[in-house]
Amino acid sequence: MLLSETDEQLMAAVQGGESSALGELFNRHHGALYRYFMRMSGSATLSEDLTQDVFLRVLRKSETWQRDARFASWIYRIAHNAFIDHTRKNKWETAMPEKLDIAAPATRKLEEDQQHALLRRALMAMPPDKRELLVLSRFQGLKYEQIGEMLGVETNTVKVRVFRALGQLREIYERMSGQPGLSIVGGGRS
Amino acid sequence: MTCSEFDVDIADTLEGSATAEARARAEAHMAECSACRANAALWSTLGDMPVEAPSAALPAKFNRHLQSKLSAPKWAWLAIAAALVIGVFGFFAGRFTASKTPDTDMATLRYEVRNLREVVALSLLDQQSASERLRGVRYSSALEGTDPEVVDALSRTLRNDPSVDVRLAAADALRRFPLAPSVSESVWQLLDHDDSPLVQIAVIDLLSSHKDPAVRVRLEKLRDRAGLDSNVRDYLQALLSNQRIKGNPVQ
Numbered sequence: 001m002l003l004s005e006t007d008e009q010l011m012a013a014v015q016g017g018e019s020s021a022l023g024e025l026f027n028r029h030h031g032a033l034y035r036y037f038m039r040m041s042g043s044a045t046l047s048e049d050l051t052q053d054v055f056l057r058v059l060r061k062s063e064t065w066q067r068d069a070r071f072a073s074w075i076y077r078i079a080h081n082a083f084i085d086h087t088r089k090n091k092w093e094t095a096m097p098e099k100l101d102i103a104a105p106a107t108r109k110l111e112e113d114q115q116h117a118l119l120r121r122a123l124m125a126m127p128p129d130k131r132e133l134l135v136l137s138r139f140q141g142l143k144y145e146q147i148g149e150m151l152g153v154e155t156n157t158v159k160v161r162v163f164r165a166l167g168q169l170r171e172i173y174e175r176m177s178g179q180p181g182l183s184i185v186g187g188g189r190s
Numbered sequence: 191m192t193c194s195e196f197d198v199d200i201a202d203t204l205e206g207s208a209t210a211e212a213r214a215r216a217e218a219h220m221a222e223c224s225a226c227r228a229n230a231a232l233w234s235t236l237g238d239m240p241v242e243a244p245s246a247a248l249p250a251k252f253n254r255h256l257q258s259k260l261s262a263p264k265w266a267w268l269a270i271a272a273a274l275v276i277g278v279f280g281f282f283a284g285r286f287t288a289s290k291t292p293d294t295d296m297a298t299l300r301y302e303v304r305n306l307r308e309v310v311a312l313s314l315l316d317q318q319s320a321s322e323r324l325r326g327v328r329y330s331s332a333l334e335g336t337d338p339e340v341v342d343a344l345s346r347t348l349r350n351d352p353s354v355d356v357r358l359a360a361a362d363a364l365r366r367f368p369l370a371p372s373v374s375e376s377v378w379q380l381l382d383h384d385d386s387p388l389v390q391i392a393v394i395d396l397l398s399s400h401k402d403p404a405v406r407v408r409l410e411k412l413r414d415r416a417g418l419d420s421n422v423r424d425y426l427q428a429l430l431s432n433q434r435i436k437g438n439p440v441q
Contacts, residue, residue, distance in 0.1 A: 019256065019260060022256065023249075023252075023253060023256070026249060026252055027249060030244060030248060030249065030252070031243060031244060034242070034243070034244040034248070035241060035242055038242045043321075044242070044244075045320050045321055045324070045353060045355050046321050047244070048244055048245065048248055048251075048320070049319040049320055049321045049322075051244065051248070051252075052248075052251070052252050052255055052319070053319070055252065055256075056255070056256070056259060059256075059259070090325075112238075115235070116238075116239045116240065119235070119236065119239065120239075134236070137205070138233065138236045138237065139236070139239075143205070143207070144201065144205060144207075156198055159197065159198045159201035159202065160194075160197045160198060160201070162201050163197045163198075163200055163201045163204075163229065164197065166229045166232060166233060167225070167229050169232065170225075170228055170229055170232050173232070
């Protein structure tokens with residue numbers, strides 16, 4: 001029965017005290033939230049903990065859920081707050097970027113793997129607020145409008161910030177790789 | 191025209207929500223601007239990055255966590271709060287009842303703060319969340335003195351914690367404490383049970399860091415044991431041939 005219900009219907013059931021509905025919401029969204037936290041923190045252990053924490057917060061804050069609100073925007077706002085709370089509490093702990101061996105690649109696949117590993121490091125080197133814009137828009141597939149709702153800013157502001165964050169990521173990537181651009185890109189902004 | 195005038199058009203084009211006019215403007219600009227073209231190419235590369243998946247055990251772990259919250263022993267937090275209140279009360283009671291010499295005050299203050307830190311460390315080690323338990327281990331290793339209760343808690347964490355990261359941190363933290371024979375024996379037994387080669391190596395480091403002459407003989411026996419992970423065996427071989435461990439080699 002739960003399988004055919006929308007997220008919003010399940011959330012209404014959670015508000016009514018049905019904890020099995022929270023289990024179904026967890027099954028639907030835990031993978032995406034885990035990926036959000038992985039991109040934000042780079043730590044698998046922390047990502048699993050924060051993913052669980054989000055759903056426990058959903059339970060605790062269920063009375064603040066408004067039935068006309070989009071569940072996806074709401075849960076990402078909770079995830080955003082959980083991550084901020086964690087970084088505030090643990091300022092002295094920084095995510096350890098994985099080691100990267102940038103030796104000459106033997107195959108196309110290896111070259112791609114190295115490019116992705118370097119991109120992950122470049123992402124981790126960005127300020128968290130800019131990294132989050134790229135994570136939400138590119139990896140989590142949220143629309144600019146949803147991100148705006150979540151962060152409390154205008155949709156056009158989100159678009160401008162996302163595109164500028166993309167430019168900043170490219171600059172960091174180029175610095176890290178010691179090359180003027182990805183193998184497919186290059187040049188300077190006019 | 192400058193790039194910033196096209197930010198919105200290009201962002202819409204990347205998302206796939208641009209109108210035909212906006213898309214045409216974005217494409218015309220990117221045809222001339224290598225930086226914006228590069229950013230768009232990067233967007234595409236980001237989309238090809240592999241997707242990480244959580245462990246398959248996460249839903250079951252969450253269910254257990256949820257059930258424990260729902261049948262909530264609120265007393266667990268009450269116990270921590272009570273311990274903190276008692277610590278603070280003890281501190282002030284000590285200040286008002288003890289003699290007022292500055293040295294005694296400082297000693298009392300240090301003692302109370304240390305007790306408080308131990309209470310926090312022990313309660314963190316009991317948390318459901320692995321990152322909280324990791325914090326507990328780090329907190330424990332920063333404690334002054336060698337409270338047997340903290341050593342016991344770290345040893346229990348090393349033997350039983352489901353997270354490899356936490357077990358590794360516990361093994362590392364225990365290196366700065368002297369190990370009682372019973373604790374040391376239970377750590378030795380761990381080498382028979384723990385299936386993580388990383389943890390086994392951390393435990394070997396822990397045991398060999400203490401000056402026990404019997405360590406070398408036991409490590410040699412371990413090295414020769416059938417079924418030992420080959421990386422652990424290589425590590426042991428290197429360690430034993432390094433002559434850093436006390437005792438005579440078994441002939």
